[in-house]
């Protein structure tokens with residue numbers, strides 16, 4: 652993990668309230684799918700850096716996508732090419748896919764799809780069955796990218812404006828018996844991850860499942876404990892340092 656002054660290369664809207672930003676680092680860093688960066692907002696009124704999943708790395712260029720939520724992301728959306736932002740990268744553990752996991756189900760909702768794309772674009776030699784959910788067509792993005800990296804892609808929306816009118820967990824479960832994945836990887840809103848955990852348990856599906864969590868963060872490097880989550884053995888884990896990727900059975904959702 653290193654701290655850099657990065658230059659904004661591109662920053663533009665890709666869907667309703669969702670932006671893709673590419674920054675150029677002064678040197679190349681090794682990044683694993685599911686790791687994240689912590690980036691300054693460019694405005695001292697929003698002092699804390701904000702965490703975002705790394706979506707793509709091309710040489711010294713790093714791309715992440717972000718949804719406007721509050722002050723920090725509004726400031727980021729105003730950054731222009733050439734602006735300088737302070738970034739700490741890479742952070743967190745990322746997804747570790749065992750060699751034995753040949754068929755991988757990818758279950759993503761909303762902004763959770765961004766770190767998942769980085770896994771399926773970089774970890775080769777697997778059959779990815781992706782189930783990607785959006786609120787509606789206005790929020791849909793990166794469909795072409797998922798299409799070219801996935802063996803099989805199912806798009807769903809809450810309102811049925813594209814794909815089936817359902818959610819990503821339900822779409823995956825209706826396919827699960829046919830696909831028989833060796834591993835499930837997932838990232839999305841807490842309600843989605845809770846539903847995934849409950850449904851796997853209810854249906855007696857014992858396929859290993861790795862989930863990436865999003866918690867509010869302070870330092871991003873394991874020092875402040877703002878981001879702790881409860882583990883099923885009754886201890887705490889730091890999402891920034893011990894995660895953000897956990898075995899679904901290891902954490903309380």
Ligand SMILES: Cc1cc2nc3c(=O)[nH]c(=O)nc-3n(C[C@H](O)[C@H](O)[C@H](O)COP(=O)(O)OP(=O)(O)OC[C@H]3O[C@@H](n4cnc5c(N)ncnc54)[C@H](O)[C@@H]3O)c2cc1C
Nearest residue numbers: 701702703704716717718720721722723724762865866867
């Ligand atoms: C490991 C990790 C990876 C993430 N990856 C992405 C990503 O790829 N794309 C993306 O759009 N967002 C991602 N997030 C969430 C993103 O960090 C927050 O949306 C952002 O920090 C909000 O900043 P803000 O100043 O605009 O909002 P604030 O004004 O700080 O908050 C506005 C709203 O956003 C919620 N919020 C704030 N921080 C977080 C957080 N860390 N997680 C969830 N909700 C939060 C608040 O509860 C509040 O409701 C990630 C978060 C983590 C922890």
Ligand code: FES
Nearest residue numbers: 869871875876891
């Ligand atoms: S954000 Fe400080 S310990 Fe995780």
